[in-house]
Amino acid sequence: MLPINSVRAEPVRFVTIDYEPYALHDDFEGRLGLFVDINTAIAERAELAYSDTVLPITRLIKNLAHDVSDCGVFLLTSVSKEAYIPVAKILDRFDTIIVTRPGLEISEINDLHHKRLALPRGAFDGSSILTDPDIERYFTNNTEQGVDLLKAGRVDAIAGSSLSILFNFSSENMSRHEIGDIFTYQRQQMWLQCAKGQLPEETIMRLRQATDSLRIEGVFDTLIKRYISDVFS
Numbered sequence: 470m471l472p473i474n475s476v477r478a479e480p481v482r483f484v485t486i487d488y489e490p491y492a493l494h495d496d497f498e499g500r501l502g503l504f505v506d507i508n509t510a511i512a513e514r515a516e517l518a519y520s521d522t523v524l525p526i527t528r529l530i531k532n533l534a535h536d537v538s539d540c541g542v543f544l545l546t547s548v549s550k551e552a553y554i555p556v557a558k559i560l561d562r563f564d565t566i567i568v569t570r571p572g573l574e575i576s577e578i579n580d581l582h583h584k585r586l587a588l589p590r591g592a593f594d595g596s597s598i599l600t601d602p603d604i605e606r607y608f609t610n611n612t613e614q615g616v617d618l619l620k621a622g623r624v625d626a627i628a629g630s631s632l633s634i635l636f637n638f639s640s641e642n643m644s645r646h647e648i649g650d651i652f653t654y655q656r657q658q659m660w661l662q663c664a665k666g667q668l669p670e671e672t673i674m675r676l677r678q679a680t681d682s683l684r685i686e687g688v689f690d691t692l693i694k695r696y697i698s699d700v701f702s
Contacts (some may be wrong), residue, residue, distance in 0.1 A: 480518040481672065483508040484529050484538035489613070490636040490696045491542075492523040503632065504542045506692045507559060511661065515679035517672065533664045540663040540676065553662040556673060557680035559689055560659040564631040567598075569649035573625055576652070578604075584625040587615035598628060598654070613637050619648070628654065632696070639698035 485492045485504045492502035500506075505521055512519035522538060532538035533553070542559055543549055569575050573584070582603040590608040593599040599606070607624055609615045615627035616637040627634065631651075638648070661680050663673065683689060 480520045481512060481668065481676070482537070482539040483512070483519055483521040484532055484541045485521055485523045486529055486541075487523045487525050488633070489611070490632065500695060503692060503696055506695070507542055507661075507689060508540075510683055510688055510692070511676060511679050514683055515675040517675060536664070536667055538664070539667050540661060542659060543662050545658045545660040545662070549660075549662055552665075554665055554673065556661045556663050557677045558658055558660050558684060559680065560684075563657050563659040564653050565629070565655040565657075566631045566634060567626050567628045567652045567654050568619070568634055569626040569652070570619060570622065570624075571647065571649045573649045575626070575650045578654075581626060585623070586626050586628060587618045587624040588628040589615065593628065596655075613640075616641060632693070635697045635701040638701055639696070642698075643700075645700055 485502065485508065490500075490502055491504040493500050493505075501509075502523075505523070508519065508521050522532070524532065529538070529541065533541065540556070543553075544563060545555060545558075549555070567575060567581070567586075573580075575581065578597050578601065581598070582601070583605070585605045585607060586598065587607040587609050588598065589612060590610060598604060607615075607618065609618070612627075612629045612633040615624070615629065616634065618624045619627050620641070620643070626649075631653075661676060663676070668676075
């Protein structure tokens with residue numbers, strides 16, 4: 470999409486992780502994905518031409534490193550601060566959660582001892598839930614598989630990002646009484662971040678101003694509501 474009166478001839482090349490609900494394919498409601506929506510809102514507010522490519526995480530990182538893509542929405546970490554320009558905050562809270570089956574309470578990780586936990590393959594590197602020998606782990610290809618295991622009673626709990634888990638609960642039309650506790654395992658911030666040395670400073674400034682104004686106005690919070698049922702929001 471190329472907004473009229475763009476101040477930059479070359480489009481800002483956004484890249485989005487190919488994982489629900491950050492990007493969606495053939496959604497029956499016509500939604501394109503939360504991060505795709507966010508990128509669109511930022512570019513249009515900044516009056517910048519843009520493109521958005523949806524890729525697996527490994528390709529996404531490679532594209533940013535080799536001047537194929539410019540910017541994306543990611544968790545703000547010590548590693549990302551070194552690798553990219555932290556342009557502006559998108560969400561102050563982006564939680565990683567553990568959701569239990571009905572009747573199972575959790576207030577600390579030790580409550581999962583001798584319990585069956587489903588978590589996405591490749592996630593949680595270095596975390597206690599991945600290394601604790603007393604937790605029985607089931608690795609899944611995506612959050613949807615974990616939700617299916619929880620519904621079928623094959624695991625006692627699932628772990629993942631709150632947005633991804635609650636999106637899948639909403640897609641399954643699940644109610645609050647069909648799950649147990651929701652335990653916040655980790656809380657981080659989500660930021661717009663751009664590769665170093667690729668965009669003019671004026672473009673970075675426009676992206677920052679647009680992102681800040683959209684966040685203050687509550688636009689990003691409104692976009693999230695498109696992907697999570699009122700039951701869980």
